[in-house]
Amino acid sequence: xxxxxxxxxxxxxxxxxxxxxxxxxxxxxxxxxxxxxxxxxxxxxxxxxxxxxxxxxxxxxxxxxxxxxxxxxxxxxxxxxxxxxxxxxxxxxxxxxxxxxxxxxxxxxxxxxxxxxxxxxxxxxxxxxxxxxxxxxxxxxxxxxxxxxxxxxxxxxxxxxxxxxxxxxxxxxxxxxxxxxxxxxxxxxxxxxxxxxxxxxxxxxxxxxxxxxxxxxxxxxxxxxxxxxxxxxxxxxxxxxxxxxxxxxxxxxxxxxxxxxxxxxxxxxxxxxxxxxxxxxxxxxxxxxxxxxxxxxxxxxxxxxxxxxxxxxxxxxxxxxxxxxxxxxxxxxxxxxxxxxxxxxxxxxxxxxxxxxxxxxxxxxxxxxxxxxxxxxxxxxxxxxxxxxxxxxxxxxxxxxxxxxxxxxxxxxxxxxxxxxxxxxxxxxxxxxxxxxxxx
Numbered sequence: 001x002x003x004x005x006x007x008x009x010x011x012x013x014x015x016x017x018x019x020x021x022x023x024x025x026x027x028x029x030x031x032x033x034x035x036x037x038x039x040x041x042x043x044x045x046x047x048x049x050x051x052x053x054x055x056x057x058x059x060x061x062x063x064x065x066x067x068x069x070x071x072x073x074x075x076x077x078x079x080x081x082x083x084x085x086x087x088x089x090x091x092x093x094x095x096x097x098x099x100x101x102x103x104x105x106x107x108x109x110x111x112x113x114x115x116x117x118x119x120x121x122x123x124x125x126x127x128x129x130x131x132x133x134x135x136x137x138x139x140x141x142x143x144x145x146x147x148x149x150x151x152x153x154x155x156x157x158x159x160x161x162x163x164x165x166x167x168x169x170x171x172x173x174x175x176x177x178x179x180x181x182x183x184x185x186x187x188x189x190x191x192x193x194x195x196x197x198x199x200x201x202x203x204x205x206x207x208x209x210x211x212x213x214x215x216x217x218x219x220x221x222x223x224x225x226x227x228x229x230x231x232x233x234x235x236x237x238x239x240x241x242x243x244x245x246x247x248x249x250x251x252x253x254x255x256x257x258x259x260x261x262x263x264x265x266x267x268x269x270x271x272x273x274x275x276x277x278x279x280x281x282x283x284x285x286x287x288x289x290x291x292x293x294x295x296x297x298x299x300x301x302x303x304x305x306x307x308x309x310x311x312x313x314x315x316x317x318x319x320x321x322x323x324x325x326x327x328x329x330x331x332x333x334x335x336x337x338x339x340x341x342x343x344x345x346x347x348x349x350x351x352x353x354x355x356x357x358x359x360x361x362x363x364x365x366x367x368x369x370x371x372x373x374x375x376x377x378x379x380x381x382x383x384x385x386x387x388x389x390x391x392x393x394x395x396x397x398x399x400x401x402x403x404x405x406x407x408x409x410x411x412x413x414x415x416x417x418x419x420x421x422x423x424x425x426x427x428x429x430x431x432x433x434x435x436x437x438x439x440x
Contacts, residue, residue, distance in 0.1 A: 233395030284363030314340030
């Protein structure tokens with residue numbers, strides 16, 4: 001890249017400047033609040049599970065009664081849908097346009113709602129379990145999409161079903177641009193984001209993440225592929241296939257989450273306990289990518305990923321990351337001793353101010369307990385120094401849609417191939433090599 005042009009914007013307004021955090025409460029009060037929240041969470045979850053048991057019993061009783069009344073039925077009849085889907089719209093009410101994307105837990109299509117002419121996104125979920133209903137991942141994604149409503153999060157509208165029992169789709173708002181493709185276009189045209197553009201995107205991303213965390217949800221796969229941009233410059237966080245509700249204190253979850261380049265070091269080192277800080281590390285990686293237009297730590301393996309991180313941030317120790325040497329993966333690995341300070345060598349002062357570097361370092365802090373939260377990041381001085389963030393409506397969106405290519409199938413129901421190649425094998429195992437039991 002021999003020459004770089006900066007997109008210039010003369011002025012702008014920063015809505016989130018001036019936020020402030022409340023003072024940290026005493027430890028005793030904080031511990032009491034955590035206990036209270038944990039108790040409240042348990043009560044709500046118990047109530048939810050009890051309601052689900054009652055719903056399942058009612059459904060099974062009705063099914064048993066119907067079977068007794070109608071003992072002879074055709075063996076090739078279409079089995080009934082899960083009770084949560086029986087009133088859903090049929091996918092034939094949508095006109096197939098093309099395939100947008102495919103992941104481990106589903107494939108996304110662009111379609112037109114025949115009743116309203118609105119363009120929507122249809123995500124076909126992983127097949128239902130014939131006996132138990134939704135897969136765990138599908139249940140979580142459905143709950144998240146239909147529960148969380150926020151301007152910076154892709155909205156889940158409803159559920160549609162196909163003619164087969166395992167054809168279940170989430171109807172979502174359609175957002176045409178993917179941040180990853182936008183960055184590639186910028187790079188190909190030798191363009192760089194100016195600070196006001198970066199701040200515009202970061203404020204929206206942090207606001208969405210704060211909303212998720214406030215609602216006890218960890219995304220667990222924040223990356224440029226899962227961040228979309230609307231025509232009006234509004235950023236939307238998407239793909240909740242790995243998202244899950246979390247509890248306080250952090251529980252033992254599987255560490256096999258988050259795409260490698262955006263994966264926090266505690267996950268790479270197989271920490272059995274983690275929480276919202278893993279999303280904040282991913283956001284730090286995304287910030288670095290917005291600045292350089294290249295992934296910050298493009299590791300080729302888990303070990304190479306750690307080496308790249310340590311090379312730029314310095315090799316951690318127990319003094320800066322309590323418990324570091326006791327992490328499971330540290331039992332069999334000895335890393336080279338790198339000094340800190342390599343991040344500034346990778347990102348120059350003209351591309352990121354010293355205040356901006358302090359934000360990046362706060363997001364990429366080794367100790368999860370000291371890593372910046374979304375609220376603290378939004379209140380950082382970086383967003384208050386000039387130039388301020390531009391309004392989303394003034395963000396330049398001038399590129400082809402990422403889903404412009406056509407898919408071979410002509411109808412949603414004609415796609416008979418397998419869409420699912422689960423890459424996160426740890427999600428299907430309850431026990432890792434060290435026999436620690438995790439919750440997906």
